[in-house]
Amino acid sequence: MDPEEEPPSLLWGLDPVFCAFARLYVRDILQMTESAQVPGIFFYNLHPIFKVDVLGTVVYRREREDFFCYGVDDGTGVINCLCWKSEQLKEEGEDPSKSGGKRSDAAQGGFDPVAELTKLKRAQRERRCVEIGELLRVRGPVKTSRYREREITASAFYKVDDPVMAVQISWMMEVPQLYRECYDKPFQLQPDAAGDSSVSSLSRAINTIKDFLQQKSVSRFRPYDVQDLLEPLISRPPQTASADQEPVAGPSVCGQLRQLLKEALKSLVDEGIVYRKVKSQDEVYLVTAQDKDLLMAVKDVIREDSKREKYAEKGCHILHILSAVRQRFSLNVSREALELVLKSLECNSDIISTSDSHYTAF
Incomplete structure (x- = not known):
């Protein structure tokens, strides 16, 4: 290097x-x-x-x-x-x-700390x-x-x-x-002391939305529901000293806010934390971990297909589950979202992983 x-x-x-x-x-x-x-x-x-x-x-x-x-x-x-x-x-x-031979004889029939210590030392040595x-x-x-x-x-x-x-x-x-x-994900940090303000604002925006979704147990939301939460993260232009000075050209506060919200939601979708079941003008985002319909759809796919002879022994592969969920539930379910659902179902003992990429129902 x-x-x-x-x-x-x-x-x-x-x-x-x-x-x-x-x-x-x-x-x-x-x-x-x-x-x-x-x-x-x-x-x-x-x-x-x-x-x-x-x-x-x-x-x-x-x-x-x-x-x-x-x-x-x-x-x-x-x-x-x-x-x-x-x-x-x-x-x-x-x-x-x-x-401790004499002590062992004296403690015959009871607890002998010397003998137990000897056993412990022997076990440690082995x-x-x-x-x-x-x-x-x-x-x-x-x-x-x-x-x-x-x-x-x-x-x-x-x-x-x-x-x-x-x-x-x-x-x-x-x-x-x-x-x-x-x-396998490289360690990436900005080495300069000032840091990259855009990256910093984006990471804080993502964490702010995550905290909101977790604290409020939100199952679905629209962008304007969380837009106000990101307003403190926007750097406002400095006030002009006098009326003679012209304002500095640059993106407006509303424009910066909309752009930051767009990038934060895209990152959350890429991570699988949220997804859109139907892509339409009405932007509705569903929280993967709180969407009971998605959890039930994945569970039904695994339970039904695990009974088939093809998947009876090893279980259903994650790509097969993803394809089936997209056909039966929504085309917009990503693999990252599916992995979060599978992890949640496994923690609840609804399914079990038979290998790194195969799952079956109890």
């Missing part, structure tokens, strides 16, 4: 990915470019990253006096993980079974001693070793017991969604 393309370090904290353990594929961790401003910070799609969260199979294991080196393979690549030993693991000469072929989860900052190889210095690591692969399946479903919704 060209150093000039990096966002200034003062803006990194505005990206939520910077403060989180990013669940990236090992392939992407190995290919990330290191920052030219601050060593130890890496960039993926302009997202500043220094902490990652990895789940994979141990393919090699090396032990030293103070740490373990595990090679973790998540299916896209192998990365070295440096895992420091705890004090309990370093005390190899201590035999937990010999400690969870931290990982063998080749076992599943390991590692969280920590990314480093570049002295051999110029990328590795993870673990701040936390543990063996994952996953006999039916439930954890791995859940992981494989969550990570692609994080990529779509976050990592």
